[in-house]
Amino acid sequence: MTDVRPLSGLALIAAALAIGTGNFMVVLDSTIANVSVPTIAGSVGVSVSQGSWVITSYAVAEAITVPLTGWLARKFGALRVFIFCYLAFGLVSVFCGMSQSLGMLIAGRVMLGLCGGPIMPLSQMLLMRIFPPKQATGAAVLWAMTTLIGPIAGPILGGVICDSFGWQWIFFIKVPIALVGGVLVFSLTRGLSDPRGPARIDKVGLALLVVWVAALQIVLDEGRNHDWFASREIVILAIIAAIGFASFLIWELTDDNPIVDLKIFRYRGFSAAAVTFAGGFGAFFAAIVILPLWLQQNMGYTATWAGYATGIMGILALISAPIVGKASETIDPRLILSVGILGLGAMTAWRMTFNSDVTFMQMAWPTLFTGPFMVMFFVPVTGLAISCVGPEEQANAAGLSNFMRTLAGAFATSLVQTGWANQARVNQTELVNAMPHANEVVAGMVASGTPYDAAVASLTRMVEHQSVLLSTLNMFGAITIVFVVAAMLPWLIPKPKGPIDTTAGH
Structure with missing residues (x-):
C-alpha cells in the first residue's frame, strides 16, 4: 500500500468520481429492485413472495463475498479485482435485464452480488490510496456520501424506471455506467502500484x-x-x-x-456493536421492503409513487449527514447511535397509526423524519465496532460487521414477508368470525341492485384489504420492538477514549 504515486488535478477528480460511482452503483442495487418486486413477479409469472428472491439472492451473494475481499486483494491486487468486478457488474446486469424466468433472474442477481461484494470495501481502500494523505478526509467524505445516497435513491429510481420503461431497465441502465466507469478507472490508474503477494484461502x-x-x-x-x-x-x-x-x-x-475471524467476538464492545448493526439494519431494511409492497398491492400506488414514499427519507438524511458526522467528534457516539435507533423505532411506531384512508402526505411524514435518525444509526456504528479491537484486527472487524449487516438484511426480508403473509391469514379469519351478519350485508347489496357474485366479491375484497392492512401494522409493531431492543445494546460497548472513525468500513 506504500510508495504509491498519488494522482492530481483532473485525473484525481475523475478517478475518484469513477471509483465512487462504482460504490454508489453497488449500494443502489441493494434497494433499486424493492419497489419493482410486484411488477417483476407478475412479468415472470410468480407470486410476490417468490419475487422477493430478487432482493435476498443479491444480498446473500454479496454477504458471502465480503469475507473474500481481503484474500482477493492480496492474491490478484486490489485495483485489478476492483476493475474486474466493476466491468463484470455491468455485463451481468445485461443478463439480469434479459431474464425471461425467475430462475434466470435469480442466477443473475447472485452473480451481481458476487461481483458487487468486493466493490464496496475496495472502493474505500482505493480512494484512500489515490488521494494524497492531506486530502484523505475528502476521500472519506466522498465514499461515505455515495454509500448513504445509494439506498435512498434506489427506490425512487427503481419506481420511475419500472413504470416508465419496464423493470428490465433497472438493470440495463447500469450497463453503460459500469462499463464507462470501469474503463475510466483502468485508464486513469494505469501505472499505479497494485501489490500482490502470497494469499491462502x-x-x-x-x-x-x-x-x-x-x-x-x-x-x-x-x-x-x-x-x-x-x-x-x-x-x-x-x-x-x-x-x-x-x-x-x-x-x-x-x-x-x-475466512471469518470469529475470535474477534471475544471483544465485548465489538460483539455489541456488530449485533446492534445487524439488528438495527435488519429492522430498517424490513421496513423499507414491506412499505412499498403494501402500498402497491393494497393502496393502489404505482412503483413510482411507492418509490417516492420510501426515498423521501433522503431529503433530511443528506442535510443531517455532515451535522451528525461533526457531532460524533464531541458527543458520545453510543448516545448518537442509541438515539438514532430509538428514533427509527419511533418513526416505525408512527406508521402503526395508518389506516386504509391514509394520504400520501400523512404517510410521508414519518418517512421524511426517518432520514436524520438513519444517519445517526449508520454513521457511528462501524466506527464503534472497530474502535473496540486491536489495530491489526480492524480490517477483519469491519468486514465481519458488514457481513452480519448484509446477511441480516437478507434474512429480515424473508422473515418480514413470512410474518406479513401469516398475519394476513390470521387477521382474515378473525375478521370473518367477527362478521356474523355477513349474509345480511350481501343480501342488502343484492337488494340495492348489485349482482350476488359481485356483492360477495366486493365483501371479500374489503375483508382481504383490511386483513392485509392489519398485518402491515402488526409488522410495523414487530419491527419497532426490534429497534427498541437494538437501541439498548450500544451501552454494552466501552466508551471510546477519543473520536471514532465514522467512515470506517460502512
Missing part, C-alpha cells in the same frame, strides 16, 4: 459458509410456501443449515487462517 470455511447461509436462506424464503416443517425438503434444508452452521463455527474457531 480457507476453502473448507468458505464451503461451509456457502452451505449454511444458502440452506438457511432457502428455508426462510420457501418455508411459507411449503407449510414449513410439514415439508420434507424444508426439514432437510433446515438440518443442513444447522449442521453447516455448527461445523462452520468449529472450523473457523480452530483454523489458523479462517
Whole structure:
C-alpha cells in the first residue's frame, strides 16, 4: 500500500468520481429492485413472495463475498479485482435485464452480488490510496456520501424506471455506467502500484459458509410456501443449515487462517456493536421492503409513487449527514447511535397509526423524519465496532460487521414477508368470525341492485384489504420492538477514549 504515486488535478477528480460511482452503483442495487418486486413477479409469472428472491439472492451473494475481499486483494491486487468486478457488474446486469424466468433472474442477481461484494470495501481502500494523505478526509467524505445516497435513491429510481420503461431497465441502465466507469478507472490508474503477494484461502470455511447461509436462506424464503416443517425438503434444508452452521463455527474457531475471524467476538464492545448493526439494519431494511409492497398491492400506488414514499427519507438524511458526522467528534457516539435507533423505532411506531384512508402526505411524514435518525444509526456504528479491537484486527472487524449487516438484511426480508403473509391469514379469519351478519350485508347489496357474485366479491375484497392492512401494522409493531431492543445494546460497548472513525468500513 506504500510508495504509491498519488494522482492530481483532473485525473484525481475523475478517478475518484469513477471509483465512487462504482460504490454508489453497488449500494443502489441493494434497494433499486424493492419497489419493482410486484411488477417483476407478475412479468415472470410468480407470486410476490417468490419475487422477493430478487432482493435476498443479491444480498446473500454479496454477504458471502465480503469475507473474500481481503484474500482477493492480496492474491490478484486490489485495483485489478476492483476493475474486474466493476466491468463484470455491468455485463451481468445485461443478463439480469434479459431474464425471461425467475430462475434466470435469480442466477443473475447472485452473480451481481458476487461481483458487487468486493466493490464496496475496495472502493474505500482505493480512494484512500489515490488521494494524497492531506486530502484523505475528502476521500472519506466522498465514499461515505455515495454509500448513504445509494439506498435512498434506489427506490425512487427503481419506481420511475419500472413504470416508465419496464423493470428490465433497472438493470440495463447500469450497463453503460459500469462499463464507462470501469474503463475510466483502468485508464486513469494505469501505472499505479497494485501489490500482490502470497494469499491462502480457507476453502473448507468458505464451503461451509456457502452451505449454511444458502440452506438457511432457502428455508426462510420457501418455508411459507411449503407449510414449513410439514415439508420434507424444508426439514432437510433446515438440518443442513444447522449442521453447516455448527461445523462452520468449529472450523473457523480452530483454523489458523479462517475466512471469518470469529475470535474477534471475544471483544465485548465489538460483539455489541456488530449485533446492534445487524439488528438495527435488519429492522430498517424490513421496513423499507414491506412499505412499498403494501402500498402497491393494497393502496393502489404505482412503483413510482411507492418509490417516492420510501426515498423521501433522503431529503433530511443528506442535510443531517455532515451535522451528525461533526457531532460524533464531541458527543458520545453510543448516545448518537442509541438515539438514532430509538428514533427509527419511533418513526416505525408512527406508521402503526395508518389506516386504509391514509394520504400520501400523512404517510410521508414519518418517512421524511426517518432520514436524520438513519444517519445517526449508520454513521457511528462501524466506527464503534472497530474502535473496540486491536489495530491489526480492524480490517477483519469491519468486514465481519458488514457481513452480519448484509446477511441480516437478507434474512429480515424473508422473515418480514413470512410474518406479513401469516398475519394476513390470521387477521382474515378473525375478521370473518367477527362478521356474523355477513349474509345480511350481501343480501342488502343484492337488494340495492348489485349482482350476488359481485356483492360477495366486493365483501371479500374489503375483508382481504383490511386483513392485509392489519398485518402491515402488526409488522410495523414487530419491527419497532426490534429497534427498541437494538437501541439498548450500544451501552454494552466501552466508551471510546477519543473520536471514532465514522467512515470506517460502512
